Amino acid sequence: MSTQVAARRRGSGTRRRGLSLAPVAWIAIALYAAFLLYPIVQSVIQSFTDRNPLKPESSFVGFANYIELFQDPRLARSLGFTLVVVVFVTVVANTLGLMFAMLLNRSTVNYRVMRTLIFIPQVLSGVIVAFIWRSILTQNGLLNVTLQNLGLTDTAISWIGTPELATLSICVVVSWITIAFSTVVYTASLQSVPAELYEAAKVDGAGVFGRFRNVTFPMIAPGMTISVTLSLITTLKLYDVIAVLTGGGPANSTKSVAYYLIDVAFTNNRFGYSSAIAIFLLGLTALVAYTTTGLLRRREAHL
Amino acid sequence: MKRNRVFAAVAVGAISLLGVTACSTSAPKDDKALTFMVFETPALDATFWDASIDNALEGLSGVTVEKIVSPDADRNAYAKQLQASGQFPDILSSINPKDFLDAGLLEPFDQSWLKENFLQPEANNIDGETYIPPTNAQVIPLVFYNKQIFADNNIDVPTTWAEFADVISKLKAAGVTPLELAGAEAWAASMPLVGLASADVLGQDPEWIQKRYDGDVHFTDPLFADAMQKAADLVDAGAYDSAALSVDYATANQNFLDGKSGMYPMGSWFTGSSYLTPEQAANIGAFPWPTDDGTVVIPFNIGGTTSVASQSKDVGNASEFAQNWSLDPRNLSVLIETDGAYPMMKNLTLDDFDVEVSDLYTETYGLVTDENTKVSAFGWINNDDALAPGLNDLFYAMSQSLFSNSDVEAQLAQLDADWDAAVGQ
Numbered sequence: 102m103s104t105q106v107a108a109r110r111r112g113s114g115t116r117r118r119g120l121s122l123a124p125v126a127w128i129a130i131a132l133y134a135a136f137l138l139y140p141i142v143q144s145v146i147q148s149f150t151d152r153n154p155l156k157p158e159s160s161f162v163g164f165a166n167y168i169e170l171f172q173d174p175r176l177a178r179s180l181g182f183t184l185v186v187v188v189f190v191t192v193v194a195n196t197l198g199l200m201f202a203m204l205l206n207r208s209t210v211n212y213r214v215m216r217t218l219i220f221i222p223q224v225l226s227g228v229i230v231a232f233i234w235r236s237i238l239t240q241n242g243l244l245n246v247t248l249q250n251l252g253l254t255d256t257a258i259s260w261i262g263t264p265e266l267a268t269l270s271i272c273v274v275v276s277w278i279t280i281a282f283s284t285v286v287y288t289a290s291l292q293s294v295p296a297e298l299y300e301a302a303k304v305d306g307a308g309v310f311g312r313f314r315n316v317t318f319p320m321i322a323p324g325m326t327i328s329v330t331l332s333l334i335t336t337l338k339l340y341d342v343i344a345v346l347t348g349g350g351p352a353n354s355t356k357s358v359a360y361y362l363i364d365v366a367f368t369n370n371r372f373g374y375s376s377a378i379a380i381f382l383l384g385l386t387a388l389v390a391y392t393t394t395g396l397l398r399r400r401e402a403h404l
Numbered sequence: 405m406k407r408n409r410v411f412a413a414v415a416v417g418a419i420s421l422l423g424v425t426a427c428s429t430s431a432p433k434d435d436k437a438l439t440f441m442v443f444e445t446p447a448l449d450a451t452f453w454d455a456s457i458d459n460a461l462e463g464l465s466g467v468t469v470e471k472i473v474s475p476d477a478d479r480n481a482y483a484k485q486l487q488a489s490g491q492f493p494d495i496l497s498s499i500n501p502k503d504f505l506d507a508g509l510l511e512p513f514d515q516s517w518l519k520e521n522f523l524q525p526e527a528n529n530i531d532g533e534t535y536i537p538p539t540n541a542q543v544i545p546l547v548f549y550n551k552q553i554f555a556d557n558n559i560d561v562p563t564t565w566a567e568f569a570d571v572i573s574k575l576k577a578a579g580v581t582p583l584e585l586a587g588a589e590a591w592a593a594s595m596p597l598v599g600l601a602s603a604d605v606l607g608q609d610p611e612w613i614q615k616r617y618d619g620d621v622h623f624t625d626p627l628f629a630d631a632m633q634k635a636a637d638l639v640d641a642g643a644y645d646s647a648a649l650s651v652d653y654a655t656a657n658q659n660f661l662d663g664k665s666g667m668y669p670m671g672s673w674f675t676g677s678s679y680l681t682p683e684q685a686a687n688i689g690a691f692p693w694p695t696d697d698g699t700v701v702i703p704f705n706i707g708g709t710t711s712v713a714s715q716s717k718d719v720g721n722a723s724e725f726a727q728n729w730s731l732d733p734r735n736l737s738v739l740i741e742t743d744g745a746y747p748m749m750k751n752l753t754l755d756d757f758d759v760e761v762s763d764l765y766t767e768t769y770g771l772v773t774d775e776n777t778k779v780s781a782f783g784w785i786n787n788d789d790a791l792a793p794g795l796n797d798l799f800y801a802m803s804q805s806l807f808s809n810s811d812v813e814a815q816l817a818q819l820d821a822d823w824d825a826a827v828g829q
Contacts, residue, residue: 154488155507239588240647241655262587262649264808350590351649352805353798367481369794369826370503372488 141383148376155370166377175353176378179361182268182354186339187389189272190279191332197276198283198328203317205284206291216288223281231345234274235261238346264354267347271355274342279335283328290324291317326397330390337386358382437468438722440710441486441493443479447678447742456738460729467721469495494716495726501528501535501711502790510535511712511719513727521731523748527706528787536708536786537730540745541772544602544703544781545595545669546690553580553666554689561691564698565634572643575666583638584665586656587649587807590800594783595669597635597803599693601782602703604631607695610779613789616823623816623823632816636806649807669693675765676744685762692771702771703781706748709735733757746772792826795819 148166152159170176201219205212222230237243238260245257261267294317302312340359343349349356349364356364359382366375442453450473457469472493474482479499486492492509504510512533518525527538547568549561557578562568575582586592605612605628612628615621623629638644645651651659660668661684672690674680680688692700710726712719729735731749737757739745746769747754754761754769780789783796791799802815809815 153507154484155504155509235652238650239655240645240651241659242650245647257645257647257650259647259650262647262651262807348589350588350801350804351593351807352809353801354805364794364797366488367484368797370484 144376144379147373148380150373150376152372152376153370154366154372159373162373166374167381169374170377170381175356176358176361178353179356179358183337183339183357183359185268186272186275186357187333187336190275190336191329193272193276194279194283194332195325195328198280199287199321199325201280201284202287202291203313206288216284219284220281222278223285225278227278227341228345230274230278231342234270234277235346238270261347262351264351267351267355271343271346274346275336275339278342279332283332286324286328287321290321294320322397322401326394326401329397330394333389333393334386337389338382436717437470438494438716438718438725439472439491440469440495440497440725441472441474441479441483441499442497443474443477445477447676448738452738456729456732456735459732459734460725462728464721464724464728467718467725469725492713492715494713494718494722495729496711496713497709498707499536499711500786500790502530502786503793504711505530505535509714511714511716511723513537513712513723517727521750523750524706527748528708530788530790536711537727538706538748539709539730539736540707540739541748542705542707542744542746542781542784543672543692543768543771544705544784545599545693546672546674546768546771547599547693548660548668548670548674548688548690550660550663550666551687551689553578553663559666561689562694563691565694565696568694569641571667572638572641576642581645581659581665582667583643584651584656584660584668585644585648586651586653587644587804588652590797590804592653592656592670593649594800594803595671596638597632597799598782598784599669599703600631600634601628601799602779603693603695603701604634606703606779606782607699607701607777613780613782613791617792617827623819624813629812629816632802632806632812635803636810636812639806640810649804672746672768673744675762675768676740676742677760677762678742679744680762680764682762685764688764690764690768700776702776702778703784704772704778705781705784706786707745708786748772792823794826795823798822 147159149161149163150159151162151165205216205219235242239245240257240259240262242260244260245254248254248258259266260270298316298320299312302316307315338359339357340363343355343357343360347355349360358378362375362378362382365371365378440457442448444450444453453471453473457471461467461469472486476482479496480503483492483496483499483504487507487509501510512535515525515534518534518537522538524538526534528534528536553559553575554561557574557580559571559574560567562571572582583596585595608627609615609621612621616623621628623632645665656668657674657679659665661680668674675685675690692702695701709730712722712726716722733752733756736745736747736749737759740747740754740757741759741761744765747757780787783791783799798819802819805815806812
């Protein structure tokens with residue numbers, strides 16, 4: 102009898118707690134629907150039209166925009182550039198982020214200060230970061246002046262003036278921002294690894310590399326899933342750093358897909374086609390994120 | 405529990421309404437106020453625009469104007485974003501009208517008002533109508549040169565292409581970068597291409613752009629291709645610094661003023677006081693972009709100020725405000741002094757503006773007022789000769805791609821394809 106009452110009370114309490122959260126959940130769902138789902142649905146609808154941002158009326162064009170998308174050499178070039186940046190940034194930011202996290206995984210004040218310093222690029226807006234790096238990478242910028250003063254080069258190097266170096270510059274700048282985030286994620290992961298595991302590994306005779314391979318690397322798997330996936334997603338939709346650092350140049354060689362679709366929408370007046378590109382980018386991002394998460398989660402499951 | 409449901413329903417309703425409101429046209433704070441899209445630069449700062457709005461409102465009782473500032477120099481793109489979100493301004497400053505005409509978004513100015521007030525009232529005509537008052541002119545580009553460097557190396561001002569090429573060789577031999585180029589910014593990097601397309605192509609065939617619209621000529625035709633080959637030849641000849649495409653506009657200006665380069669193709673706005681002190685201007689000369697036979701061809705752009713939205717809530721007052729703004733000498737005097745604008749007003753001489761300008765400005769202003777061959781500054785014009793949507797940027801970008809891709813013909817073939825796509829051919 103008392104058990105049933107207690108169970109009823111627990112059930113009632115659970116229901117009451119659930120209901121008390123309901124308004125907040127509904128607000129979140131409504132916000133999500135209004136500011137994310139609605140624009141996405143609108144974009145999908147527009148992607149099947151020849152919508153021009155300057156005209157109120159538009160016509161249904163079926164899959165014409167999606168067919169064009171796969172035949173557009175400029176989009177292919179943007180996609181190629183974007184994928185280069187995505188791969189570079191994801192590999193470099195996660196490798197160096199993990200390395201910094203391991204080097205700074207101490208709880209003294211000095212290490213905390215250093216971790217804070219490393220996190221600063223993540224706090225700054227991409228626009229500000231790009232302005233700072235632009236002043237470093239231009240003809241008379243800090244990097245060229247330093248190299249010339251050290252006698253390492255006679256003439257200024259065109260860091261943002263050739264397609265190859267401009268691409269490399271963007272990769273480095275975006276990695277610089279992303280390393281900050283990766284370092285924080287890996288630091289949090291490392292701090293959750295029980296010290297006893299390292300002690301046990303030491304007793305078993307594992308060296309530094311052995312402890313990393315057998316203890317650290319497996320135990321930070323969840324953190325790696327988060328860091329790698331978010332690095333991929335944020336880099337796939339890269340826009341602000343490019344807009345300031347190179348303006349998509351030289352000769353459109355550093356136009357990301359996100360940059361290109363804005364060009365198509367507001368320079369060429371082709372909202373419908375740019376919506377198709379946006380949906381394509383959304384699908385690509387979802388596919389990459391889903392695949393990566395799946396692969397990394399599988400690794401977590403093997404722990 | 406009931407209270408929670410009511411609260412949830414109210415919250416959802418409010419948020420949904422907020423969402424719908426966010427996706428619909430947002431009204432300005434004052435429903436009756438006209439909106440004016442402006443852009444800010446170091447020379448044309450917020451103080452200038454605020455004062456100019458007050459000036460233009462004199463005599464317009466009961467009218468207020470709210471300023472909308474474009475986030476960057478691309479006013480056309482921002483105006484399109486505003487239109488896409490149902491917020492197209494009532495008045496717009498310095499846009500390229502052609503982009504907006506298919507959609508019928510702009511109101512033409514009265515022809516008699518144009519004839520009464522401007523030296524070239526039809527200069528900005530598109531299909532016989534004017535949507536931006538032809539208040540001031542620019543030459544895009546002139547070739548500015550350092551007088552001291554020329555004197556030190558016994559170099560005369562070139563008048564033909566062969567002489568120009570010779571000057572480049574002499575400067576290079578003297579260890580001076582022959583041509584300054586703000587290559588990091590495509591619009592600035594394009595100055596040599598704009599000069600060549602204007603002087604060589606439009607100088608010989610002023611109707612070339614109209615013929616391109618009709619499909620009668622192509623970028624790959626010898627006339628245009630030969631001109632672009634000259635641009636590629638300049639790169640091959642080492643006319644620019646090896647890191648030219650890493651040089652931004654401000655750095656290029658400074659490099660040239662510091663004597664690090666001998667010549668600088670740039671728009672005539674460079675004669676303004678926001679770029680040059682009087683002392684610096686005294687050491688700088690300018691000559692028109694040279695042609696093969698020495699014919700003087702001036703790549704000319706009649707600039708403008710205010711355009712009026714045809715869907716404005718008050719087209720009459722918007723037009724009157726735009727006309728007041730365009731005719732006010734206090735507004736144009738700032739453009740003359742800081743931005744080197746050449747006034748094209750019928751009823752006002754330079755003296756009427758009470759401005760201080762350099763000798764460089766006065767000498768180059770002569771190119772505008774003299775009898776000579778004036779052609780549209782290719783890719784910069786506001787009239788029938790404006791390029792198809794998006795082509796300006798692609799043409800500008802070609803100036804950068806010549807540094808790494810010497811296949812001029814392939815790039816021009818792509819430009820032809822882009823043109824055809826832009827005009828729906």
